[in-house]
Amino acid sequence: MTRKYFGTDGIRGQVGEGAITPDFMLRLGYAAGKVLGAKRQGKGRSRILIGKDTRVSGYMFEAALEAGLINAGVDVGLLGPMPTPAIAYLTRTFHAQAGIVISASHNPYQDNGIKFFSSDGSKLPDEVEAEIEAALDLPMETAGDLGKAWRIDDAAGRYIEFCKASTPWRYSLQGLNIVLDCANGATYHIAPKVFRELGAEVHAIGVAPDGLNINLNCGSTKPQQLQNVVVERGADLGIAFDGDGDRVMFVDRHGNLVDGDQLLFLIAIHRQQFLGGCNGVVGTLMSNYGFELALKERKIPFSRAKVGDRYVLEMMYKNGWTLGGESSGHIVCTDVTTTGDGIISALQVLRAVSDFGEPLDHLSQKMQMLPQHMINVRLARRDGVLEHSDVQTAVAQAESTLANDGRVLLRPSGTEPLIRVMVEGKDPVLVERLAGEIASVVERVGNV
Numbered sequence: 001m002t003r004k005y006f007g008t009d010g011i012r013g014q015v016g017e018g019a020i021t022p023d024f025m026l027r028l029g030y031a032a033g034k035v036l037g038a039k040r041q042g043k044g045r046s047r048i049l050i051g052k053d054t055r056v057s058g059y060m061f062e063a064a065l066e067a068g069l070i071n072a073g074v075d076v077g078l079l080g081p082m083p084t085p086a087i088a089y090l091t092r093t094f095h096a097q098a099g100i101v102i103s104a105s106h107n108p109y110q111d112n113g114i115k116f117f118s119s120d121g122s123k124l125p126d127e128v129e130a131e132i133e134a135a136l137d138l139p140m141e142t143a144g145d146l147g148k149a150w151r152i153d154d155a156a157g158r159y160i161e162f163c164k165a166s167t168p169w170r171y172s173l174q175g176l177n178i179v180l181d182c183a184n185g186a187t188y189h190i191a192p193k194v195f196r197e198l199g200a201e202v203h204a205i206g207v208a209p210d211g212l213n214i215n216l217n218c219g220s221t222k223p224q225q226l227q228n229v230v231v232e233r234g235a236d237l238g239i240a241f242d243g244d245g246d247r248v249m250f251v252d253r254h255g256n257l258v259d260g261d262q263l264l265f266l267i268a269i270h271r272q273q274f275l276g277g278c279n280g281v282v283g284t285l286m287s288n289y290g291f292e293l294a295l296k297e298r299k300i301p302f303s304r305a306k307v308g309d310r311y312v313l314e315m316m317y318k319n320g321w322t323l324g325g326e327s328s329g330h331i332v333c334t335d336v337t338t339t340g341d342g343i344i345s346a347l348q349v350l351r352a353v354s355d356f357g358e359p360l361d362h363l364s365q366k367m368q369m370l371p372q373h374m375i376n377v378r379l380a381r382r383d384g385v386l387e388h389s390d391v392q393t394a395v396a397q398a399e400s401t402l403a404n405d406g407r408v409l410l411r412p413s414g415t416e417p418l419i420r421v422m423v424e425g426k427d428p429v430l431v432e433r434l435a436g437e438i439a440s441v442v443e444r445v446g447n448v
Helices: 022-039 058-071 084-093 126-135 155-165 191-197 224-233 260-274 289-297 309-319 342-356 360-364 389-402 428-446
Strands: 011-014 047-052 075-081 098-102 111-118 149-151 177-181 201-205 237-241 248-252 281-284 302-305 323-325 331-333 372-378 406-412 418-425
Touching (some): 022 098, 047 084, 058 075, 075 084, 084 155, 237 342, 248 342, 260 289, 289 302, 309 331, 389 406, 418 428
Parallel strands (some): 047 075, 075 149, 177 201, 281 323
Antiparallel strands (some): 372 418
16 A cells, blocks of 8 residues: 555654645544544453644644544543653553654654554554545544543653663762753653653753754754864863754764764673674664674674664564664664664663773774765666666665775665766775765766
8 A cells, every 4th residue: 555644654744734734634633533443342441642742833733633532432641841861761561552652853843743553652653544544534433432632741651660670779870061052852851750760960951842953053963062062161071962862972072973874882791891792783774884894803793774763673673683773863672662762772882881980082083983975866867777777886885995995875865867877985085086986977877
C-alpha cells in the first residue's frame, strides 16, 4: 500500500498546510483509536499517551488528537511537554497501547508533526501505520463507551529517575562544570535536573520556551551560542539537545564541536575497554570515514545503514548489536532504551570521560575526522544519471585516486531534484578537487 501521509519518521509539515491541521489531527486521533482499539478487543480498555514539545501549535494538535481518541472510546494520558524518548519510555511503563509525539524535532516552530510509538516503546510497524491511514476515510461515529482523559502529573519525575538509573549506582558527576543548551525545547525542564541531581554544576541556556523560539539560534543544530558560553564560563564541556530531545552534540572546553560520529566512537571504545566489549556499531552512509577507520583499527565491526534512525535500528537488530547512530547526534543504545535519547546518550559519553580520566578534547582526538566535501548538483532529470557510464567512470577514477584513504558517495535527495556528491579523504585539497570533477560529470549527464 502506498503511504500518503506517513514518512520514514511519522507525519511532518508546516502548520496549517496538508495534514498539519486541527481537522486532520481530529480524524487521525479517531483513526488511531479505532485501529489500536480493535487490536485490544477483549483485553480491557484502550489507553494511549500524548506528549509534545514546546511549539505553540502543540496545544491545538494535542486537543484535536485527544478529542478524536476519546470519540473512538480510548482513554488518553496527557504528558505535556516531554522529550520524544521520554514518551517512548512512559508508553512502556504505563502499559499503553501507543504513545503519540507531537513534534517537528529540530525544525523551526512553524512546522509540526506526529509520530507514534508502539506499546514496547519502538516505532509503530509500517503495517499498523498503513491501517491507520486507511481508517482516516472512515466516518466518525461516537463510541457508546467514550474514553476519558487524565493528566500524568509526575511524568517528568518518572523520566528523570529513568535517566539517572541508566548510570551505575553511586555514579556521580560531582566536580564537573557543564553548560546545557536545551534548545527552548522539550528537555528544558528535564535535562538540568538530571545533571544537577547527579552532582554536576550546571549552567543552562535555551530553557525559556515561549512557543516560538524552539531551535531558534540554539540547540544541537545551531551550537554557536553554546560554544561561546562554554569558553566564556571556563566550563569543562557543553551539551546541546535538539527541540524534542532525541539528538545530542557536545562542545569541548575549547569550544570545539564534537559530533555524533565522535560521540559514538567514545561510547564504543569505552564499552570495549571497560564494559566487556563492543560487538559492533551501526552508522549511516553519511558517517565520517575516519569513524569507520578508527573502529577498524580497534577491531570493532561497523556497518552502514541508509540515513534515518529507522534504518539504523533495523540494522542494529539484524546484526544483534546494541549501539548505533548518526553524525547528527541521534544515538541509540538499545541495551539502555528503545530509541534515540539525547540525555541518556550524553550520560553514556560522560561515563566514558570519567572512566578514561581524560578531558573530552583529549578523548575526541583518538579518532581522526577526515575532511568531507559535498556538492549539491541540481538537475533537469535524475533518472539513469547514477547508472550512466560517464558518471560511474568518474567515480571509479576518484576511488582509485583515494585508494584506501577515502570514499565517494553519490546520493539522490529525497525532496529535491538534486544529486549530492560527497567525497572524503585525508587530503582536503584533493577531496575538493575530486568532488568538483565528479559533480561536473553528473551535471553534464543530468542536464542533457
